[in-house]
Amino acid sequence: MTYYLKYRPQKIEDLDIHNVRESLGKIVASGKIPHAFLFSGPKGTGKTSAARILAKVVNCQANEKKFGEPCNKCSQCKSITRGSNIDVIELDAASHRGIDDVRALRDAVKLAPASSRKKVYIIDEAHMLTTEAANALLKTLEEPPDHVMFILATTNPEKLIETIRSRVTNIVFKKATEKEVERSLAKIARGEKLKDKGALSLIAKKSDGSFRDGAKILEELVTQKIKLNTKDAEEFLFKKKTFNIEELLSHLSEKNTKKALKEIEGAVNAGVSLEIYTSAILRRLRDALLNKVGLEGEEYAELNKKEIIALIRLFVSAAIELRGAVIEQLPLEVAVIEWCDEQSVQPEDEGEKKVSKGGDNGNGENVDTGDSKETTPVKKVVFHSKKKVKEVTEEVWTKILLAIKPINTSIEALLRAAKPLGFDGKVLTLSVFYRFHKERLEDTHHLRVLEGVVAEVLGCPTRIQCLLAEPQAKQVLKVEPKEEVVLTDETDEDIIKVAKEIFGN
Numbered sequence: 001m002t003y004y005l006k007y008r009p010q011k012i013e014d015l016d017i018h019n020v021r022e023s024l025g026k027i028v029a030s031g032k033i034p035h036a037f038l039f040s041g042p043k044g045t046g047k048t049s050a051a052r053i054l055a056k057v058v059n060c061q062a063n064e065k066k067f068g069e070p071c072n073k074c075s076q077c078k079s080i081t082r083g084s085n086i087d088v089i090e091l092d093a094a095s096h097r098g099i100d101d102v103r104a105l106r107d108a109v110k111l112a113p114a115s116s117r118k119k120v121y122i123i124d125e126a127h128m129l130t131t132e133a134a135n136a137l138l139k140t141l142e143e144p145p146d147h148v149m150f151i152l153a154t155t156n157p158e159k160l161i162e163t164i165r166s167r168v169t170n171i172v173f174k175k176a177t178e179k180e181v182e183r184s185l186a187k188i189a190r191g192e193k194l195k196d197k198g199a200l201s202l203i204a205k206k207s208d209g210s211f212r213d214g215a216k217i218l219e220e221l222v223t224q225k226i227k228l229n230t231k232d233a234e235e236f237l238f239k240k241k242t243f244n245i246e247e248l249l250s251h252l253s254e255k256n257t258k259k260a261l262k263e264i265e266g267a268v269n270a271g272v273s274l275e276i277y278t279s280a281i282l283r284r285l286r287d288a289l290l291n292k293v294g295l296e297g298e299e300y301a302e303l304n305k306k307e308i309i310a311l312i313r314l315f316v317s318a319a320i321e322l323r324g325a326v327i328e329q330l331p332l333e334v335a336v337i338e339w340c341d342e343q344s345v346q347p348e349d350e351g352e353k354k355v356s357k358g359g360d361n362g363n364g365e366n367v368d369t370g371d372s373k374e375t376t377p378v379k380k381v382v383f384h385s386k387k388k389v390k391e392v393t394e395e396v397w398t399k400i401l402l403a404i405k406p407i408n409t410s411i412e413a414l415l416r417a418a419k420p421l422g423f424d425g426k427v428l429t430l431s432v433f434y435r436f437h438k439e440r441l442e443d444t445h446h447l448r449v450l451e452g453v454v455a456e457v458l459g460c461p462t463r464i465q466c467l468l469a470e471p472q473a474k475q476v477l478k479v480e481p482k483e484e485v486v487l488t489d490e491t492d493e494d495i496i497k498v499a500k501e502i503f504g505n
């Protein structure tokens with residue numbers, strides 16, 4: 001069992017985040033435990049652990065008369081700790097996000113608990129529920145049976161529908177402080193009888209407010225038989241040849257794809273945890289960025305501010321994708337390749353017409369005057385229209401695909417499988433063939449990016465509406481080249497081919 005699981009807190013007073021310990025402690029002491037909670041906060045901050053503790057509080061056999069800390073000895077407590085209590089149900093909303101899942105849940109909720117006092121539903125990543133599913137859940141939250149308690153956990157509370165948020169007691173799990181992570185590491189060190197604990201504060205510093213990451217780093221050091229003094233740990237984590245962030249950044253700043261990929265491969269072959277590696281990259285970039293804006297942080301002269309921000313964005317999304325990656329290093333490799341390629345297709349300003357939204361001061365120059373280095377010359381890609389477009393023709397559709405590609409490849413991939421149905425001057429309706437695609441496209445972030453690009457191409461603010469189509473439905477669309485559309489001077493054969501197929505040319 002990993003350290004993180006082995007040493008996960010079993011009581012409220014064991015919880016390492018101060019404000020969570022306090023709030024839950026007060027609620028339990030009040031004797032009135034709400035029927036629905038929302039635990040929100042970053043990953044690895046102990047939301048699931050706290051949810052299980054709460055499930056024990058309401059079901060512990062020692063708590064029959066009065067709520068208090070769970071005894072962790074009775075059969076209820078023990079089975080919840082083991083994860084085998086049939087009345088404590090943990091669901092991952094990412095894989096049970098549909099309306100049918102929630103309907104099944106609604107029916108199950110009505111049934112009395114098998115052996116516990118309360119059935120506890122712990123719904124992880126609750127923001128992943130579809131709108132329909134969330135609305136169905138809402139009905140249950142409005143009139144819950146007495147024997148049920150819900151604990152929704154999420155890393156993105158703002159994505160939950162407001163009506164749900166207003167019906168739950170929200171407990172905010174802030175990113176842990178270094179002291180809090182160190183406290184949890186000290187418990188592990190005690191439990192494992194580890195000598196030499198100088199490295200704990202260093203690990204706490206490197207774990208970015210995540211108990212899980214902290215425990216993982218400590219475990220890695222122990223497995224690799226590294227002494228836990230500051231010097232050896234520091235050396236292992238950041239100075240090893242196989243883990244050379246400076247080297248990687250230097251290849252990236254030279255846009256040397258091959259060497260950068262080789263650097264990553266080296267780290268993989270050396271068995272470095274890619275999560276730790278990625279967060280080390282991000283921490284170095286953050287340092288460099290802070291330095292650029294005049295704050296404390298180590299300088300990185302080879303990259304300018306815009307470049308650092310672009311790299312941070314790429315590695316942040318790699319870090320997110322890392323968790324579910326089939327091939328472990330793939331997200332990092334994609335980030336590297338996108339970075340080295342994207343430099344040459346970034347939209348640039350063209351005369352008096354502004355194309356790009358951020359950063360540029362209107363002359364196509366970098367606003368960051370503190371930089372001695374010039375921005376790399378970029379190929380010109382023009383995405384905007386001279387006039388407002390009235391119809392979404394094949395050419396327009398191709399332009400939308402081309403414009404979105406350098407910004408977000410997954411939206412582009414989704415659009416390839418969609419079809420423009422109509423455009424009424426305000427709303428562009430797309431026909432989508434799979435529910436999953438529709439949900440992905442309707443994701444708030446995706447939608448915002450897409451609407452931004454479409455607005456630029458069509459020359460007016462545009463909303464996107466997605467309709468789930470019958471697979472056979474034939475769409476009749478006018479295919480008529482429009483003069484007012486300025487085609488890019490960068491063409492992409494592949495995209496054009498796909499657009500032709502869709503338009504039946």
Ligand SMILES: [Zn+2]
Pocket residue numbers: 059060061062070071072073074075076077078
């Ligand atoms: Zn108990």
